[in-house]
Amino acid sequence: MSAVAPFGARLAAAMDAHGPLCVGIDPHVPLLHDWGLSDDAAGVREFGLRVVEALGGRVAALKPQAAFFERHGSAGVAALEDVLAAARAAGTLTIVDAKRGDIGSTMGAYADAFLADGSPLAGDAVTLSPYLGFGSLAPAADLAARTGRGIFVLCLTSNSEGHEVQHAVGPDGVSVAASIAAQAAVLNSGAASHGLAMGSVGLVVGATVGDAARATGTDLQAVHGPLLAPGVGAQGAGERELAAVFGPARRQVLASSSRGVLSAGPAAAGLRDAAARAAEQATSALRG
Numbered sequence: 001m002s003a004v005a006p007f008g009a010r011l012a013a014a015m016d017a018h019g020p021l022c023v024g025i026d027p028h029v030p031l032l033h034d035w036g037l038s039d040d041a042a043g044v045r046e047f048g049l050r051v052v053e054a055l056g057g058r059v060a061a062l063k064p065q066a067a068f069f070e071r072h073g074s075a076g077v078a079a080l081e082d083v084l085a086a087a088r089a090a091g092t093l094t095i096v097d098a099k100r101g102d103i104g105s106t107m108g109a110y111a112d113a114f115l116a117d118g119s120p121l122a123g124d125a126v127t128l129s130p131y132l133g134f135g136s137l138a139p140a141a142d143l144a145a146r147t148g149r150g151i152f153v154l155c156l157t158s159n160s161e162g163h164e165v166q167h168a169v170g171p172d173g174v175s176v177a178a179s180i181a182a183q184a185a186v187l188n189s190g191a192a193s194h195g196l197a198m199g200s201v202g203l204v205v206g207a208t209v210g211d212a213a214r215a216t217g218t219d220l221q222a223v224h225g226p227l228l229a230p231g232v233g234a235q236g237a238g239e240r241e242l243a244a245v246f247g248p249a250r251r252q253v254l255a256s257s258s259r260g261v262l263s264a265g266p267a268a269a270g271l272r273d274a275a276a277r278a279a280e281q282a283t284s285a286l287r288g
């Protein structure tokens with residue numbers, strides 16, 4: 001058992017304190033240029049540290065997108081480690097958006113990288129892909145539970161191409177998305193029975209997916225875990241879409257915006273204003 005409170009409880013407290021908004025740290029090349037930074041490991045490191053400096057302690061969570069750091073090789077990965085350390089020092093929860101998924105024995109190694117105490121790449125939670133079978137994620141779910149961390153499993157992603165996999169229906173008549181949500185609910189059942197607001201096993205459900213939950217028979221409320229909702233801002237979703245997609249599950253939602261906030265940089269004041277506006281909109285859509 002971990003010495004820290006479970007991730008779901010820590011996230012619920014952070015959402016109550018700061019509003020249901022997560023800001024993504026996605027150092028796209030055009031943003032690096034706009035911020036006067038180089039497209040190399042030093043540039044993405046500085047970008048990430050500036051975001052942490054501006055928003056640490058002001059938003060519920062930060063979500064570094066691992067791909068933008070990994071494209072610079074080992075120095076980029078070291079930059080991601082530094083950004084995670086800075087967020088940890090600022091007391092802000094981090095979700096490493098790495099979307100890992102593999103056979104169980106390899107999943108154990110991914111779990112050690114992203115969820116083990118003392119790993120420099122560990123945040124408070126990591127995004128995972130269930131398309132090698134939800135059960136293959138067990139090593140990560142187990143380690144997260146032992147270390148007080150969380151996982152977010154892809155369920156209904158914000159991109160339109162996700163339909164062909166996630167809306168597919170199995171021989172039992174259950175859609176892939178509904179099956180993933182039901183298996184996450186099983187992992188959160190202990191949290192529900194202990195009266196915790198949310199378990200530590202979350203889903204990724206895009207704010208852009210319209211009525212996909214209903215269409216696929218996916219019961220989001222029953223998951224009893226956090227619902228990470230990318231697609232806010234640059235991908236076109238706003239207050240109306242958030243309210244429509246999540247309905248009665250809306251209090252579990254952590255809206256996520258990257259470019260929508262980051263394009264207001266590099267000045268800290270601009271980032272703070274943009275994040276505050278996005279948090280107000282998310283609050284109005286999800287907590288009203």
Ligand SMILES: O=c1ccn([C@@H]2O[C@H](COP(=O)(O)O)[C@@H](O)[C@H]2O)c(=O)[nH]1
Nearest residue numbers: 024065157158206230234235257258259
């Ligand atoms: O379904 C998904 C899952 C993850 N993402 C990630 O979120 C951000 C979105 O960035 P924006 O600039 O706010 O569009 C990015 O890191 C994606 O990889 C997603 O968009 N959809």
